[in-house]
Amino acid sequence: MGNSKMNQNMMDKNEIERARKYACWLYSVPGIGDKTMEKLLALCPDVEQIYRMGEKLWQKALTVRQLEQIRDFARETNPEALYQGLLKQNIRFVTRTDADYPKRLRDIPDPPYALFVKGKLPAEGPSVAVIGARECSEYGRFVASGIGKALGEGGVQVISGMARGIDGISQDAALEAGGISFGVLGSGVDVCYPESNRELYEKLCARGGILSAYPLGTEARARNFPPRNRIVSGLADALIVVEARHKSGTLITVDMALEQGKDVYVVPGRVTDRLSDGCNYLIKQGAGIFLSPEDFLRDLWEGWLGRNGENKGTGQAICSEISDAMALQMPESVTRLSPLHREVYGVLDLQPMSLEQIRGRLSEEQGLQQLMLVLMELCMEKAAVQVSTGYFARRSGEGKFDKIHIEQLH
Amino acid sequence: MFCKILSGSVVGVLACFVWVEVDIDSGLPSFAMVGSLKNEVRESRERVSVALKNVGFALPASRVTVNLAPADVRKEGTGFDLPIAVGILQAMSYFPEDATKDILFLGELGLNGELKSVRGVLPMVRAAAAKGIAHCIVPMANAAEGGVIPGITVWGAENVSQVLAFLQADAEERREILTAVSVDAEALLTKQNSKGADFSQVCGQAMARRAAEIAAAGFHNLLMLGPPGAGKSMIARRIPGILPPLTLEESLEVTGIYSVAGLLEEGQALVTTRPFQNPHHTVSRAALIGGNSHPRPGIISLSHRGICFMDELPEFARSVIDSMRQPLEEHQVHLARAGGNLTYPAEFMLVCAMNPCPCGYYPDRNRCKCSETQIQHYRNKVSGPIMDRIDLWVELHAVEIDSLQNADSGEPTSRIRERVEGARNIQRERFAGTSYRFNADIREEDMERFCPLGEEEKKVMEQLYQGLQLSARVYHRILKVARTIADLAGEEHIRKEHLLEAAAYRPSQE
Structure with missing residues (x-):
């Protein structure tokens, strides 16, 4: 009895694996995306049959152009070889029918038919998407790295698009803090885009995961990004927007997150900063405000525990222990320097300031050369950065939040 | 009859002396010019013959040959018109043979015999002076530029008739025919005034x-x-x-x-x-x-x-x-x-x-x-x-x-x-006897010698190198600039503040 059940399981497994090869082949055909996939599956739910029946079936669902592409693809590749190639690169192909397929993603209105996965898939625990402008300010950089670090330390999975700017910074900070992060790409999982994030890409492969709904070798195209964004928000329980211009791509992701019923949190900015326009607009529309990692994590855990039917009070009690400091602290090295150094450091902002602006804000008139020396010494102490020759800003690289004690949550 | 006249042209910015040799001999009337000539030099034949005719000297009905020596140097420029005309006149014995001795001729001729300005007069006159040539006849428009050179008399001429008269006259009369132009270069240089851009x-x-x-x-x-x-x-x-x-x-x-x-x-x-x-x-x-x-x-x-x-x-x-x-x-x-x-x-x-x-x-x-x-x-x-x-x-x-x-x-x-x-004076002393003129020229291998650092300063550079993530190239550039900043301050040794200031001007991209 037990034996036959095991056999049954084995057979099922083999069956599934076989079907997977054909699904993978079909999903890898250029020009065939989720919509076409649905059409084909509606005609015939068995992917192997779809492959075997060939043109007869295909022409019922595909356009002329797609037919050409699938014909070419069928001529050049076969499902077995394609799938083996995938495995050789340690890439998994997970379809919606698999148990591994992220539950959160399955629940969104238009989940992708399948995902190519390099590394791990997001686990059950809470996960948060951190998104924002590619061209971010020092302020955005600081906040994004702070959030990434807090989430990483707090055992929250960070989901993002591995883009330049906010995305990559938060993911990198999460990994650095020992957390887990997942990058969802608008290209194939074997294509690192942008190339400048190569190091992060490798780290994500090793310690988190790279996900994509696009076949291997797909180049990053502008039109791939909006569909990608729905996966980013779909994989998360909540979304944090760090910096966004008005009418930017980030806001599209926010719309998708709202459609999917996710909580949206926004990092507020100054009304004078164009890079915060999108965020402030969202606040006006009623988005949640990100005040501090502590505040955010409390909300997140409460929601999480609530949804998962556990005692609501626990989150509150535990999170009160999270000590917090969203302010930039004066590096210790600076406290050892002269009062003038400390004053100059105090005047500096995360936004770059020109030498003349800095000079204008000091209590006493300072000679240009004197001031420059002080600033260069601050740079040397890694307390400031020279953004370009005439501009200086506070260094945000090591945005310091105090250690977050969250172990008791688990 | 044969004669030769000294002239020249410039190659790059260097003067190159050219002997204009003219020979007039019996034979079929012709006017030939040889000696590796560029177009503008070859055209000289037409300019010279017409100009001479217009000032009253028809070319003889004989065979005229002009050679510009050395023949293997490419001749260019319009400065050979005057020496060719002078050579022809001499070959026709309008003035004694030794009248053109020790004189360098330069100038372009107009068809009416007037002398037009040419390029490269200064380097030519300078080279002539160095060679020990005593006189130089140039177009009036170029006379001032030649006149800054000491040790040579520069005569400015308006037209070819003046030059002829000059060559026919004896030493005393010459001063009344052409003007000897001399310019006090030092005075000119000290007189210069700033043009209001301050x-x-x-x-x-x-x-x-x-x-x-x-x-x-x-x-x-x-x-x-x-x-x-x-x-x-x-x-x-x-x-x-x-x-x-x-x-x-x-x-x-x-x-x-x-x-x-x-x-x-x-x-x-x-x-x-x-x-x-x-x-x-x-x-x-x-x-x-x-x-x-x-x-x-x-x-x-x-x-x-x-x-x-x-x-x-x-x-x-x-x-x-x-x-x-x-x-x-x-x-x-x-x-x-x-x-x-x-x-x-x-x-x-x-x-x-x-x-x-x-x-x-x-x-x-x-x-x-x-x-x-x-x-x-x-x-x-x-x-x-x-x-x-x-x-x-x-x-x-x-x-x-x-x-x-x-x-x-x-x-x-x-x-x-x-x-x-x-700062320049300090650099002049420092680089005396070397091929350098300025701090900017210092090559990497001589950094140690001209931009030595004390122990403390070395530490600062180390900190800078790491704190600012410099590359080796930028490191050297900072040293050179720091050397100049120290020179501006009149300091013999490069100090911390000089290094820091120099670092502030480093390239912001790598």
Whole structure:
């Protein structure tokens, strides 16, 4: 009895694996995306049959152009070889029918038919998407790295698009803090885009995961990004927007997150900063405000525990222990320097300031050369950065939040 | 009858003596010219015969042969008209044989016999003086330029008849026929007055003013980044003023180049101010570094001992900018042409200006929406090897209204120049007996010798190296600039503050 059940399981497994090869082949055909996939599956739910029946079936669902592409693809590749190639690169192909397929993603209105996965898939625990402008300010950089670090330390999975700017910074900070992060790409999982994030890409492969709904070798195209964004928000329980211009791509992701019923949190900015326009607009529309990692994590855990039917009070009690400091602290090295150094450091902002602006804000008139020396010494102490020759800003690289004690949550 | 007349032309900026040999012999009437002649020289035949006819000397109905020796040097320029005409007249025995002895002739003839200005008179006269030739007859328009050379009498002539009369006269009468022109070069140089462009007119931009001062002191190349209207060109135009005035030797070099290029104004004796060249970004490679089938000095040679200011640097064609690599390294331009190799001096200070990004407002992220990639792409238009040769980078910010209004006008040009001269004197002493002239020239292997650091300073450099993540190249550039800053301060040793200040002007991209 037990034996036959095991056999049954084995057979099922083999069956599934076989079907997977054909699904993978079909999903890898250029020009065939989720919509076409649905059409084909509606005609015939068995992917192997779809492959075997060939043109007869295909022409019922595909356009002329797609037919050409699938014909070419069928001529050049076969499902077995394609799938083996995938495995050789340690890439998994997970379809919606698999148990591994992220539950959160399955629940969104238009989940992708399948995902190519390099590394791990997001686990059950809470996960948060951190998104924002590619061209971010020092302020955005600081906040994004702070959030990434807090989430990483707090055992929250960070989901993002591995883009330049906010995305990559938060993911990198999460990994650095020992957390887990997942990058969802608008290209194939074997294509690192942008190339400048190569190091992060490798780290994500090793310690988190790279996900994509696009076949291997797909180049990053502008039109791939909006569909990608729905996966980013779909994989998360909540979304944090760090910096966004008005009418930017980030806001599209926010719309998708709202459609999917996710909580949206926004990092507020100054009304004078164009890079915060999108965020402030969202606040006006009623988005949640990100005040501090502590505040955010409390909300997140409460929601999480609530949804998962556990005692609501626990989150509150535990999170009160999270000590917090969203302010930039004066590096210790600076406290050892002269009062003038400390004053100059105090005047500096995360936004770059020109030498003349800095000079204008000091209590006493300072000679240009004197001031420059002080600033260069601050740079040397890694307390400031020279953004370009005439501009200086506070260094945000090591945005310091105090250690977050969250172990008791688990 | 045969005779020979001394003349010459310039190859590059070097004088090359040419003997004009004329022979008139019985035979079928003809006029032949030989001796590796370029077109404009060959045309001389027509000009000379018509001009001579028009002043009353018809060519004899005999065989006239003119040879320009040495025959293997390519002759170019229009300066041979006068010596050819004189040679023919002598061969026709209009004046005694020894009348042309010890005289160098240069000049282009008009059809009515008048003498027109030619290029390269200064280098020719200079070489003649060095060779011990006593007299030189040149067109009146070029006489002043020749007249700055001591040890040779330069006669300015209006037309060929005057020259003939001069040659027929004896030594006393000669002074009444032609004017001996002599110019006191030293007086000219000290008399020069500034043209009203003064550093005190630059509002704010203290950092850029300081960078200009350092650049001038060590002859470092300078790059100014800043939004439109920040005053980049304004500062660039004031840099020649803070450089020490041209010395006589330098002035002669510069004037020589301008003379060869035909850019001296009529009657101008010397270039007395530091050159300032401002090529437009559509400039061609040949125009910038020189060359062409008729080789002339390019803009960088015209900037010799002065400034070549390239505004909107990324707009220049990449190949054009790249062609400056070798001249920036060797301070001269080598041109290899089918006709031979030429060398033009080109020791200039490169001052560049560009916007920090395509829109011009980076790093003000409120106004600048350029992506990192766009900025990188924009900056990459300028090739690395050129950027490597620019020691000082400085960022200008948009000028705010109050700095325009309370013009806390900076120091005047004269005061800055005093400091620059001080630093220059220190460099002259330091580099005596070496091939160097300025701190900017110091090569890596000589860093230890000229820019030694104390223990404490070495530690500072280490900290800088790590704190600012410098590369080895930038490290050396900081040392050179620090050397100049120390010189400006009159300090023998490079100290911490000099290093830090120099580091502030390091390139902001790698």
